[in-house]
Amino acid sequence: MTLTLKKTTTDTHQELSVKRKNINLFIAGLGAVGGTLTKLIRQLDHSLYELNVIGVCNSKFTQWNPDMEQVISKSRLTDGEPTDWNSIPDKLVNRSEGNLIFIDATGSEIVAQQFQYLLDNGVHIATPSKRANSFSQDYFDGLINANNSGRAQYRYETAVGAGLPVISTLKTLLNSGDEITKITGVASGTMTYLFTQLQNGVPFSEAVKKAKDGGYSEPDPRDDLSGEDVARKFLILARTSGYKFERNQIRVDTLVPEKLISLSTEEFLQQLPEYDGHWKSRNAQAMVNNRKLRYVGTFTPDGISVGIEEVKGDSPLGGLQGTDNLIQIYTKRYSTSPIIVQGPGAGREVTAAGVLGDIIDIAGIL
Numbered sequence: 001m002t003l004t005l006k007k008t009t010t011d012t013h014q015e016l017s018v019k020r021k022n023i024n025l026f027i028a029g030l031g032a033v034g035g036t037l038t039k040l041i042r043q044l045d046h047s048l049y050e051l052n053v054i055g056v057c058n059s060k061f062t063q064w065n066p067d068m069e070q071v072i073s074k075s076r077l078t079d080g081e082p083t084d085w086n087s088i089p090d091k092l093v094n095r096s097e098g099n100l101i102f103i104d105a106t107g108s109e110i111v112a113q114q115f116q117y118l119l120d121n122g123v124h125i126a127t128p129s130k131r132a133n134s135f136s137q138d139y140f141d142g143l144i145n146a147n148n149s150g151r152a153q154y155r156y157e158t159a160v161g162a163g164l165p166v167i168s169t170l171k172t173l174l175n176s177g178d179e180i181t182k183i184t185g186v187a188s189g190t191m192t193y194l195f196t197q198l199q200n201g202v203p204f205s206e207a208v209k210k211a212k213d214g215g216y217s218e219p220d221p222r223d224d225l226s227g228e229d230v231a232r233k234f235l236i237l238a239r240t241s242g243y244k245f246e247r248n249q250i251r252v253d254t255l256v257p258e259k260l261i262s263l264s265t266e267e268f269l270q271q272l273p274e275y276d277g278h279w280k281s282r283n284a285q286a287m288v289n290n291r292k293l294r295y296v297g298t299f300t301p302d303g304i305s306v307g308i309e310e311v312k313g314d315s316p317l318g319g320l321q322g323t324d325n326l327i328q329i330y331t332k333r334y335s336t337s338p339i340i341v342q343g344p345g346a347g348r349e350v351t352a353a354g355v356l357g358d359i360i361d362i363a364g365i366l
Contacts, residue, residue: 188230
């Protein structure tokens with residue numbers, strides 16, 4: 001009797017393995033997030049889906065049908081055909097049989113400009129990049145229309161809050177007939193990390209370098225420090241909530257000194273220590289008043305603004321640690337006490353895991 005049970009269980013497992021749905025993936029960008037994603041995919045043993053990486057690329061090289069063991073062990077591409085975004089989209093469309101998911105982990109404008117063509121031609125997309133969703137309102141509408149038409153699935157959960165369920169929460173509320181009236185909070189794990197490091201006595205320039213090395217910031221930290229990263233996130237939140245905004249309608253406070261704007265990333269990091277005294281003084285002034293510096297965004301139907309605020313030390317925002325985000329969502333139904341989504345909002349592991357979740361979500365619909 002015991003032997004029969006073991007045999008049945010084994011047979012059932014083999015049956016499930018044989019019936020696993022084949023999902024093809026192309027991963028653009030093998031940096032902090034993309035590189036971590038390749039490892040998660042390799043480790044995944046899903047009972048329903050077989051994930052096959054049919055192509056990978058970085059800014060210089062592209063490999064089709066790559067040896068993933070080599071890609072993972074090297075953590076980068078050092079050879080292959082030249083990466084050409086004039087030809088890659090057509091090759092993806094030609095290889096698509098309705099089961100191809102394109103993952104954009106580059107943050108590149110050129111790559112994001114391919115999204116509409118790919119979706120219109122049946123290539124599904126999962127991305128942590130904010131670029132495409134923060135182009136013109138018309139472009140965003142086109143991506144959503146392609147998704148809603150059923151031509152291809154489009155997922156961008158990790159564009160805001162990394163692995164936190166911010167976008168999906170908004171969609172659930174809207175699908176139930178609710179109306180978003182306000183969203184406010186800290187949507188940058190990088191900014192939380194910088195200001196908590198500053199509170200702990202770490203010089204601002206050193207905190208920025210640590211954020212970059214740890215994969216908490218964008219490859220060029222000025223994308224975070226300029227407020228552009230948070231501005232894009234709140235633009236995405238507003239648009240996902242059903243409101244129409246353009247990027248130039250957002251008021252943004254930048255942390256990047258004017259003299260450092262046009263420098264290379266390396267030059268920027270070299271000269272940033274000159275401004276450590278300013279940030280030490282500003283942080284000390286806030287702490288004297290029992291307050292803490294936080295980079296806060298606010299969206300209402302009347303507008304979007306992002307910038308530094310001195311918040312109460314014992315408030316939810318003041319209590320944020322590490323790379324935590326805290327997003328408060330007010331709706332017609334949740335008008336006095338908001339829905340709060342809180343947790344790590346930056347980091348290669350949580351972001352890559354969120355992208356993998358989007359991939360599995362798409363696979364479940366195919």
